[in-house]
Amino acid sequence: xxxxxxxxxxxxxxxxxxxxxxxxxxxxxxxxxxxxxxxxxxxxxxxxxxxxxxxxxxxxxxxxxxxxxxxxxxxxxxxxxxxxxxxxxxxxxxxxxxxxxxxxxxxxxxxxxxxxxxxxxxxxxxxxxxxxxxxxxxxxxxxxxxxxxxxxxxxxxxxxxxxxxxxxxxxxxxxxxxxxxxxxxxxxxxxxxxxxxxxxxxxxxxxxxxxxxxxxxxxxxxxxxxxxxxxxxxxxxxxxxxxxxxxxxxxxxxxxxxxxxxxxxxxxxxxxxxxxxxxxxxxxxxxxxxxxxxxxxxxxxxxxxxxxxxxxxxx
Numbered sequence: 001x002x003x004x005x006x007x008x009x010x011x012x013x014x015x016x017x018x019x020x021x022x023x024x025x026x027x028x029x030x031x032x033x034x035x036x037x038x039x040x041x042x043x044x045x046x047x048x049x050x051x052x053x054x055x056x057x058x059x060x061x062x063x064x065x066x067x068x069x070x071x072x073x074x075x076x077x078x079x080x081x082x083x084x085x086x087x088x089x090x091x092x093x094x095x096x097x098x099x100x101x102x103x104x105x106x107x108x109x110x111x112x113x114x115x116x117x118x119x120x121x122x123x124x125x126x127x128x129x130x131x132x133x134x135x136x137x138x139x140x141x142x143x144x145x146x147x148x149x150x151x152x153x154x155x156x157x158x159x160x161x162x163x164x165x166x167x168x169x170x171x172x173x174x175x176x177x178x179x180x181x182x183x184x185x186x187x188x189x190x191x192x193x194x195x196x197x198x199x200x201x202x203x204x205x206x207x208x209x210x211x212x213x214x215x216x217x218x219x220x221x222x223x224x225x226x227x228x229x230x231x232x233x234x235x236x237x238x239x240x241x242x243x244x245x246x247x248x249x250x251x252x253x254x255x256x257x258x259x260x261x262x263x264x265x266x267x268x269x270x271x272x273x274x275x276x277x278x279x280x281x282x283x284x285x286x287x288x289x290x291x292x293x294x295x296x297x298x299x300x301x302x303x304x305x306x307x308x309x310x311x312x313x314x315x
Contacts, residue, residue, distance in 0.1 A: 032076050034066045035114075037107055038123040038170045039198045040097025044294040045107075045283070046088040049074050051081040059087065062291045063096055063284075065171075079113035082130070085122050094294040098231065098281035099238040105202040105244075109167075112138035119169035124197040125150075126167050133208045143167060149213045150193055151220070159183050170194075184229070192230045193220040195241055203247035215256045217265040219243065222265040224274050231281060238258030239278040246270045 025226070037045045047067035048057040055179035058069045067085075074081050086106040087093055093102045107122040114120045129146050136142075143163050147153055156163045159177060166173045177187035178197050188263065197216045204212065223230055223241055233239040247253050266272045275282060 001281070015074070016168060032068045032070045032074060033078065033120065034068045034211065035083055035109075035120045035122065036065045036171060037061050037093075038065055038121050039100075039102065039107075040095040040107075041171065042085070042102060042161060043094045043096050043103070043108075044091040045085045045093035045105075047083065047085050047104060049083045050083045051077070051305065053079075055084070059091075060091060060293060061085070063286055064192045064290070065096070078116055078120065079112055081114065082111040083109040083114070083120070083122050091293050095240075096286075097239070099284050100240055100242065100279070100281075102198065102202065105119070105198055108204070110136075110138040113166075119172065120263060121166075121168050121170045123167070123170045124194050124201055125170065127151075127201055128209060128212060129167070133214075140164070146209070146213070149217070150197070151217050152193060153188060155186060157187055187226060188228065188230045189220065192223045192227075192241075195231075196220045196243060199242070199244040200247055202309060203244045204253055207253070208289055211257055215247070215253070218259055218262070218265060219256065219271070219275075222271075223278075225262050226275050233278060238281040240281050241275060241278045243271065243274055246274055257285070 018299050035047055035049075037047065040138055041061075041063070042065045043063050045061050047059065048055045048058060049069070050056070053073075056069075056071065056074075058071070061067045069075065084106065085108075086239075087103060093105065094100065095102060095193055095216065106127070107124065108127045108131050109120070109122040110126070111283040113126065117215055125147070126149075129143050132146055133139075133142055140163055142154070144153070147156070147163065147166070155161050155166055155173070155177075159180075160177060161173045161292060174187065177183045177190060193216060196219045197212070198217070200207075200212050200216050203278075204215075227239065231238060247299060252268060252270060253270055256265070256271070259268070265275070
């Protein structure tokens, strides 16, 4: 009788453990991929990707410049997808490293640049490379050529940062250079080139890649001649150049295209003044809600991102 009763109790326990009301079940993990918009980290810019079936919009970046997707088409094979960041028309994107607003900047990453489980960034550098490639997929030879033409070839050659790392984890590459006193000059050159390139791309979206490259290199050299420790000014203050509105004037851009030296840039009054007297940088306050949008925008929107630093394409 005792054996029969014990068997009944054990059976009841087993059935209870297998029932549909088990509160100890573990929810399946939701995998995601984060992509960073970077000039410094850009807050409030809309991300979208195209994996061959048209553009898929995935929302606005958070304070750390990140937007996140759980779409398996991008998550599993990001190498088949191109990526774009651009303003949504309601929110003005903002660089959180210096407070600069970027109302017309568009960023691209070419198909083939991103890999599953690795960092993912779209920056002015990746944008220029995407423009150079046109409809072709990413290849490192083209990227190396573009970076060399900008004067950034030494980063991959002497600083221990690969071309892939520089393009897919630009934020991490910048921090590595900043942390090494031997690379102070390279760090300043990378920041100056990135900032000037962003302004040139925003101001002249229809210019050829060769025109943008030449203008960027010369304007970055002019910036560094005036402020060798950029983004710190010669007076020791945190600063950033704001050249987009000036370069949007076609006559001014024509003068830049015809310039051959830093002295030639000094002969363009508006640019000379903007470089000698750059804007003061001030990081915007980090919001309590990591997905809150910049306060300088003209409307609402839905923020994206996971609140961490550095992009990545999931596991």
